[in-house]
Amino acid sequence: MKISEIVALGLWPESKKTTTKKGIDELEELGYNLFYIGKNADLYTCPGDEAKVLLVRSDRCSVFDIPLNLEIEGKGVSQTAISNNGAQFAKDAGIRTAILSENVDASLKIAPRCQMMELCKPLEAEIDGDVVQFELIFRNYLTGSLYDACQNGNDPYGLELTSDLPQWHKFETPIFTPTTKGIKDEPLNSATVREKFPEIVTSLEKLFKEFTQFALDNGIIIVDTKFEIFVNSKGEWVLGDEVLTPESSRFISKEDFDAGNYISMDKQILRDFGKEQNWKEQAKSLKAGEKLEVNVPQTIKDKILSGYTTILNRLSK
Template sequence: MNIEKIKSLNLWPENKKTTTQKGFDELENSGYNLFYIGKNADLYSCPGDEPKVLLVRSDRTSVFDIPLNFEIEGKGIIQTEISNFGAKFAANNGIRTAILDEKIANNISVAPRCQLMKLCKALESNIDGEIVQFELIFRNYLTGSLFQALQENKDPYGLDLPNNLKEWHNFETPLFTPTTKGLKDEALNSKKVRDTFPEIITSLEKLFKDFTDFAKQRGIVVVDTKFEIFVDENGKWVLGDEVLTPESSRFIALEDFEKNSFISMDKQILRDFGKKENWKEKSKTLKAGEKLEVNVPKEIKDKILSGYKTIFQRLSK
């Protein structure tokens, strides 16, 4: 199904630009045609008439939504392995994902970084008079933007939390802190979103709790996770491609967490480096399609890849 057919079925957002650039020769020669280049992954249309696409993860890396001229060799493959694992964990909990069991031919060299996926629309609803898409976030610990909001006596999600809670407070029940999905994520009232999608939120909350317990038994503390929900051609909701992965979640090695070392086993070390190097400010001069030129030490690259590998090894053992 080519991109024009996909657009005609309203399965591709109008605000996302497509590309006429050619992808990997072996994919193009097999009938898969590149139509979208993302920050970290590319999408190809598939041969035949089924509503599906091929996602190909690259080794490209981004932080703060800034595209970088920085790659970590092997990251795309290990990310795909973790994503497939997350999809199976969700399926075992009775939750559908957009990721299909079908695989492309093993003789294609990029097969280990590929996932065939259902074509789905993003979940939308009217919240406070505005049609929005969602990022559904669950938190086990008080840190990051929520901790900062409490320090400023703000209550962005309508949770009525005490403002004297310490950073890294462990919530007895995970907090649900939804946001809009867009150029700038805006906090939404937790109860309103829960009341709008009660079955979805209850199912995801159970999945998050079960995964938190599972991961801890394997030496990983799950700080929080973000779920993106889509609707398939039958009107049923499904999870996207990043299910319980380092791209959607914050993982900390249990042995580090117990020593009060709260560095995530993923790109947090790169985010911290980027803050020191003032990447956000530098990125303001970028034009559409440009990448920020950065110089990242090899030890940071190696540590990030090691973190991804450790996550997969511990979860899949």
């Protein structure tokens, strides 16, 4: 299917610029054509008439939505394997995902980085007079922006949490903190979104609880998880391409968590380093399409890759 046909089906947002650059030779020769270069992964059209694309993860890195000149060798392969595991966990729980079970020829050199994806459009609905897209977030612990909001007496999700709750308070049952998806994610009233999508929210809440217990049994604490929902060509809701992965969830090894070390095994290590190096300020001078030139010590690269490897080893069924 050509990109023009994908656009005509309403399955690709016009705001996302496509590319005419040539992709990886062994894929292009088989009829997969590069059409979109993301911060961390690339998309190819597929031979045939089905509404699907091939996602190819790279070793590229980004934080704070800033594209970096940094690559961590092996990251893309680990992330793809973790993503496949997360998608399979959701499928075993009876939930559809955009990740298809089929894949490219396993003999291809690029195969460990590849996932076949069903083309879908983001779930949209009207909230308070505005048509918005959603990020459906579940939290096991009080930390981050929600902790700060509670400390300041704010109640962005209508949950009536008290200001005396300590950081890293464990909720008896996961709390639901939905936001809009956009340039800036805006908090939404939890009860309003739950009423709008009762079956979706209930299903995802159950999935999150089951995954939390599975991860705990295997030595990993799940702090929170973000789900992005899409609608396929049949009108069915499906989970997006990051399902229960470090790109959508915060994972902390149980031994670190029990010792009070709350650094998650994902890009948080890179984010913390980026804050120290003031990357956000540096990125303000970037032009469209430019990457921020950064110098990251090998020790930090190794720590990030080690986190992904630990997650993969512990959470592989």
